[in-house]
Amino acid sequence: AQSVTQLDSQVPVFEEAPVELRCNYSSSVSVYLFWYVQYPNQGLQLLLKYLSGSTLVKSINGFEAEFNKSQTSFHLRKPSVHISDTAEYFCAVATGFQKLVFGTGTRLLVSP
């Protein structure tokens, strides 16, 4: 069975500072990896995903994540955050393009 660990429940950061949200997974088979974002009182939206190919994947709003098979990690990074990035971020793993298993989430708090 797959599992996902997000060690940081909350990450406070100042606007325009860099940020990294950590995600580690465990699986005995090949996996597909995802980051979802949840803004207050909303559902989840797909931020970016790794399926195959280049291990560095990017979102349209400046986030990127790198799949590291040897360290079983898929950390999310952004070089300069905005107030509008304040949200909860969930790392997830799937096999066979179907069932998603989520981590416990990391709340990113961006302050001026």
Next chain:
Amino acid sequence: NAGVTQTPKFQVLKTGQSMTLQCAQDMNHEYMSWYRQDPGMGLRLIHYSVGAGITDQGEVPNGYNVSRSTTEDFPLRLLSAAPSQTSVYFCASGGGTEAFFGQGTRLTVV
């Protein structure tokens, strides 16, 4: 383009009452699923369906029932509500590469 529609958005139930959370999608996805979200626990899979007439249990199925008579609809039934079922419930349409989530139902059981 509605995507995934969940109703109701909010609900308060008394212990022992039953209710159905509705979920409808217009994207013709075969795979649909229900999750509950609790503070500090992320999203946990309750039940899922790989197509009309086919459902299976997820991680936390106890106290919940589902059926899938059409591709579009995937209702979640609470048989006898308990305070432990107070949570935010999300329906998702599509699998890992194309999962779309509804806006959620915030359920309180008193």
